[in-house]
Amino acid sequence: MANGFGSLYVGTSGLQSAQNGLNVLSNNLANLGTTGYVRQQIVYQDRHYTSFQKASVSTQQTGTGVSIADVVHARDVFLDRSYRTVNGRAAFYAAGDEASSEIETQLQETNGEAFRDAVTDLYQAFAEYAKDPSSTVYQNLVLQKSELFLSRAAGVYDGLADYQKTLNTKIINDVEKINKLGKEIQSLNNDIQKIEAGSVETAMDLRDQRDKDLDELSGLASVEYSEESNGIVRVKIEGTEFLDGVHVNELGIKTDKVTGFANPYWKQLSDISKGEYYYAFSTADVDPAIGNDIGELKSLLLARGDKKATYMDISGLSSEAYDKGISNSIIMNSQAELDMMVNYIARGVNDLLSPNTTYSKLTGNNAAVTGHDDKGNEVVINPNTKVLDTENCSLGASGKLPPEELFVRNGTSRYKRVVVQGDDGGENTFYVYNEENAGDLSKCYTLKEMEINSTLKVTPAEMPHLTKNGSVDYTLGKDIYNLWETEGYRLNPSDVTPTTLSGFYAKYIGELATTGSVYKTTSEALSGTRKSVESGRQGVIGVSSDEELTNMIRFQNAYNASSRYINVVSQMIEYLLSSLGK
Numbered sequence: 001m002a003n004g005f006g007s008l009y010v011g012t013s014g015l016q017s018a019q020n021g022l023n024v025l026s027n028n029l030a031n032l033g034t035t036g037y038v039r040q041q042i043v044y045q046d047r048h049y050t051s052f053q054k055a056s057v058s059t060q061q062t063g064t065g066v067s068i069a070d071v072v073h074a075r076d077v078f079l080d081r082s083y084r085t086v087n088g089r090a091a092f093y094a095a096g097d098e099a100s101s102e103i104e105t106q107l108q109e110t111n112g113e114a115f116r117d118a119v120t121d122l123y124q125a126f127a128e129y130a131k132d133p134s135s136t137v138y139q140n141l142v143l144q145k146s147e148l149f150l151s152r153a154a155g156v157y158d159g160l161a162d163y164q165k166t167l168n169t170k171i172i173n174d175v176e177k178i179n180k181l182g183k184e185i186q187s188l189n190n191d192i193q194k195i196e197a198g199s200v201e202t203a204m205d206l207r208d209q210r211d212k213d214l215d216e217l218s219g220l221a222s223v224e225y226s227e228e229s230n231g232i233v234r235v236k237i238e239g240t241e242f243l244d245g246v247h248v249n250e251l252g253i254k255t256d257k258v259t260g261f262a263n264p265y266w267k268q269l270s271d272i273s274k275g276e277y278y279y280a281f282s283t284a285d286v287d288p289a290i291g292n293d294i295g296e297l298k299s300l301l302l303a304r305g306d307k308k309a310t311y312m313d314i315s316g317l318s319s320e321a322y323d324k325g326i327s328n329s330i331i332m333n334s335q336a337e338l339d340m341m342v343n344y345i346a347r348g349v350n351d352l353l354s355p356n357t358t359y360s361k362l363t364g365n366n367a368a369v370t371g372h373d374d375k376g377n378e379v380v381i382n383p384n385t386k387v388l389d390t391e392n393c394s395l396g397a398s399g400k401l402p403p404e405e406l407f408v409r410n411g412t413s414r415y416k417r418v419v420v421q422g423d424d425g426g427e428n429t430f431y432v433y434n435e436e437n438a439g440d441l442s443k444c445y446t447l448k449e450m451e452i453n454s455t456l457k458v459t460p461a462e463m464p465h466l467t468k469n470g471s472v473d474y475t476l477g478k479d480i481y482n483l484w485e486t487e488g489y490r491l492n493p494s495d496v497t498p499t500t501l502s503g504f505y506a507k508y509i510g511e512l513a514t515t516g517s518v519y520k521t522t523s524e525a526l527s528g529t530r531k532s533v534e535s536g537r538q539g540v541i542g543v544s545s546d547e548e549l550t551n552m553i554r555f556q557n558a559y560n561a562s563s564r565y566i567n568v569v570s571q572m573i574e575y576l577l578s579s580l581g582k
Contacts, residue, residue: 012566038075038208079537080211084218086533088294090526091219095299096330097523099167100516103334106159107509118152119505121145122345123484130477133465140460146406147452153342157447160335164261167304167331172262174220174297175251178237181217182248185210185233189245192231203231221281222294238280238298240266251280259307264297286328305332310446311340312438314492322493330515337491337511339447341504346407346445348483348501352476353464354405354414356433357389371420371430379418381430388415388431394473396462402431403464404456410449411442 107115125145129138188210195203210233217223217235224236228245235243242249252267254277269278283302286293293299309332314322326332360366360383368382381387388402395403405414415431422428436444443449456463467473484502491499491507499507 035212038204038211075211076537079533080214083530083533083537084215084223085294086526086530087215087218088222090523090530091296092293092299093519093523093526095296096303096519097516099163099299099303099330100512100519102163103160103330103512104516106156106163107512115152115156116505116509118145118149122149123502126349126480126484130474130481132472133463133474133477134472136460139456139463139465142406142463143452143456143460147457149345150342150407150447150450150452153338153447157335157338160331160338161308164304164308164331167300168261171264171297171300171304172253174300175253175262175264178217178220178242178297179248179250181213181220182235182242182250185213185217185235186243186248188213189232189243196231218295220295221297222292238282240269240280254279256306261304261306263301263306283328284324302328303330305329307332308448309333309336309339310441310444310448311336311343312441312444312446314340317493319494327492327494333492334512337508340491341501341508342447342450343445344489344501344504346450349480350405350407350414350445352479352483353394354403355389355393356386357392359383359385359387359430362387362389362391362430369420371418373416373418379416379432381418381420381432386433386435388433390431394464394476395466395468396464397459397466398462399466404453404462406453406456406463407445407450408453409436409443409445410451411440 122145125138125141129135129142132138188206192203192206192210195206214223214225214233214235221237222239223242224239225233227233232245233243234241234245237251240249249266249268251264252270254263254265255261256263263277264280265277266280270276281298281301283298286298286302305326309326309329313326313332314336317325326336359369359381366383368380371379371381373379390401393401393403395401402415408414412434415433418430418432420428420430434443438444441449464476465473485500487498487500489499489501489504491504491511
């Protein structure tokens with residue numbers, strides 16, 4: 001009889017286990033498609049055994065059914081790590097692809113007009129000018145197209161600079177996201193540790209949320225993580241401790257006073273009182289070969305760069321220095337190469353309208369001389385000092401020296417007049433060229449510090465077009481026209497195939513297209529890999545409606561079988577009790 005009543009425990013445990021299985025299954029189906037949800041699975045165990053007789057060699061026992069040992073979440077740690085690595089690389093190249101697309105947009109459309117047209121129009125204007133340099137119509141055309149060219153080039157440059165500001169805002173937002181995720185993970189660490197401290201319950205929902213946060217964090221930066229025996233997850237970002245199990249070592253933002261650009265730094269490693277900052281990300285040596293091309297934030301920092309670039313940032317660099325430096329920032333490199341094109345055009349045209357030579361070539365004197373400028377300052381002229389080539393320069397309608405240049409710098413005139421006392425007591429006048437100064441961009445032929453000569457805009461006839469005998473200088477017009485078809489212009493220090501001014505823009509666009517294609521192709525490939533890994537991961541952690549419905553039938557059958565079993569045992573006990581009563 002005792003065994004009969006014990007059999008009821010077996011049936012009851014079957015009912016309870018099947019019912020709990022149906023509850024877990026229902027929860028899985030309810031979360032079908034829920035982002036971050038990991039399907040729950042029941043692990044059963046034997047209930048305790050009841051001893052009913054001792055034999056000579058063993059104790060005879062009867063079982064009391066089954067119970068739920070645990071409800072577990074199925075995860076594959078290797079797939080998780082693989083996904084987060086690929087996710088970080090995909091985010092890196094996706095950000096680069098977006099930046100390259102933005103540059104192409106800026107170049108294709110400027111105030112409703114394609115920038116390419118401005119370059120072509122300027123070339124055609126000089127082609128017309130070459131036919132008759134004395135024509136006021138052609139002179140005005142050159143002035144008009146030159147101003148339009150500068151205006152549209154400045155529009156593109158400003159667009160790139162504005163996008164740098166957009167990237168800067170994204171950088172700040174990403175830093176805030178990283179800090180927020182760090183705080184969330186640390187809070188979840190504490191809650192998981194409290195719940196699991198008694199080794200009775202597993203905080204599955206909290207673990208799901210923590211894994212979801214790690215997934216999101218992996219897209220923002222390169223992360224390393226490990227879980228300790230107490231359930232705490234420690235996290236490193238770019239090799240530096242971010243979550244140490246107790247604290248969140250937050251990222252700070254250092255804003256450059258000149259550029260306004262934000263730079264993330266580690267608060268715990270920096271001494272702000274001394275102005276010492278430990279910056280969190282290095283963009284100087286990003287290399288896919290060593291696998292440090294990870295995370296959206298690093299890609300944004302790399303694309304934005306650290307300032308607005310000019311041609312001075314690539315002029316004179318070695319190929320190696322260029323490849324390791326500015327070439328890696330797609331925005332800065334585009335700004336510098338655009339500015340280089342403008343600089344080539346401005347200096348090339350100016351050097352023909354107002355040509356230079358050296359003092360020694362002009363005078364035949366190989367000794368240095370001393371003179372005074374218009375302000376009375378002493379000026380030493382060396383044999384190699386650049387001066388106006390007064391013997392071969394063309395003149396404007398007034399015939400005055402020095403002749404006017406077309407493109408002028410905001411910070412300095414083209415020449416300073418220097419008077420030198422001759423050995424015979426007379427005075428000799430020289431026009432010493434004011435060299436470009438990398439330390440003062442206002443004295444450079446750079447896009448943002450250059451404009452069209454206001455004197456020429458008022459009096460176009462002052463554009464050099466006459467020889468010293470007063471005839472039209474057709475040679476000058478031809479030389480300016482040929483300037484556009486002369487090879488020798490390099491896009492950057494790593495460019496080994498010189499091009500012409502007329503071909504410079506096409507080459508510039510071609511390089512951008514190539515860079516954009518690399519980012520786009522790599523981004524698409526990594527996105528595909530990420531989807532593949534995620535598909536494999538979902539095969540482990542995801543909810544399958546077909547599988548759950550199959551389990552539903554299994555649990556329903558188990559429930560029905562347990563119910564019938566209890567009915568049979570109940571009828572048997574009732575029969576036995578009735579029989580004993582008789």
